[in-house]
Amino acid sequence: MKQSNNIPLGIALxxxxxxxxxxxxxxxxxxxxxxxxxxxxxxxxxxxxxFVIALAKRHAKGIRGVARTDQPWVQIGRGLLLATEICVMVVAFTILGLVESHAVFTCYPLLVAAFSGPVLGEHVGWRRWAAIAVGFIGVVIILRPSGDVFDIRALIPLLAATMFAVYGLLTRFASRRDSSTTSFFWTGVVGAVAMTSVGVWFWEPMSGQDWIWMTCLCFTGVTGHWLLIRCYEVAEASAVQPFAYLQLVFAAVIGISAFGETVSTNVAIGCVIIVAAGLFTFWRERLQR
Structure with a gap:
């Protein structure tokens, strides 16, 4: 079945x-x-x-059919990597705040472009390498504000970005033989099993109000993934992906208004450079396609 390409709806989603x-x-x-x-x-x-189990049950193949794969270790590796990356990024939020963490994390599309050659054997031309180099100049500007002593804590969101980039490449590798539904199923189930095996030992009583926030957190997670699936169903990924950078804007607004964070000059300049380099790589990829 031919995918629709309703770009305005895809951008809105x-x-x-x-x-x-x-x-x-x-x-x-x-x-x-x-x-x-x-x-x-x-x-x-x-x-x-x-959420992913409910989706699989509604699928024509059922749970067993959706879960079937001949590359289980790749799928398990993806699931473990994403779960670890989420933990690292949440730690970054508590240490550096939303603004600086997201500012550094925005470099992950450049990491995907850089790693796609050695990992997937894809051709990366000099223009994309130039964009990657420019983007990492932006990262350096964020990590080394005004020539001050380097703060090793700033490496935490960079580690998360690297892990997420590798996860994205493994997802692309898995898609050569598995459907997106299968990969999505393994991502949720493997992550849940892995996090339960570790997280249950750190259980803490939670107040009634925080359980409300926890419910909202889970709801936003499910809603976000559902909207993302719909987005890629109605429009080409290359057409809507540049708008993913708006998450940095929204996160900055929340960080400033809810947590009293600030946007320093070096972070703003670095973000502009990284986003410009990322948009250029998306544009080059779309041209090649």
Missing amino acids: MIAVTFVFAVQDGLSRHLAGEYNVLMIVMIRYWFFAA
Whole structure:
């Protein structure tokens, strides 16, 4: 069946995705500041797993058919990597805040472009390498403000971005033999099993009000993933992906208004450079396609 390409609807859905995920990050920042990160991420994954299982049950193939794969270790590796990346990024929120964490994390599309050659054997031309180099100049500007002593804590969101880029490449590799439905199912289930095996040992009593925030966090996670699936169903990924950078804008607004964070000059300049380089790589990819 030919995919529709309703670009205006796809853009609207992507903007909604970025807003929902930014709210999710704000809720994660609040809850992780009060409770153990592993427990928070574990509960998130319980809802995520329930969501993907419900989708699989509605699928024509059923749960068994959706889960069938001949590359289980790739799928398990993807699931473990994403769960670990989420934990690292939530830790970054509590240490650096939403603004600086997202500012550094925006470099992940450039990392995907850089790693796609050695990992997937894809050709990366000199223009994309130039964009990658420019983007990392932006990262350096963010990490080394005004020539001050380097703060090693700023490497935390960079580590998360690297892990997410590798996860994206493994997802692309898995898609050569598995459907997106199968990969999505394994992502939720593997992550839930992994986080439960670790997070259950760090369980803490949660207040009634924070359970409300936790419910909102789980709801935004499920809603965001559903909107993302719909977005890619109605429009080409290359047409809507540049609008994913709006998550940085929404996260900055939440960080400033809800947590009293500030946007320093070096972070603003670095973000502009990274986003410009990322948009250029998306444009080059679309031209090649």
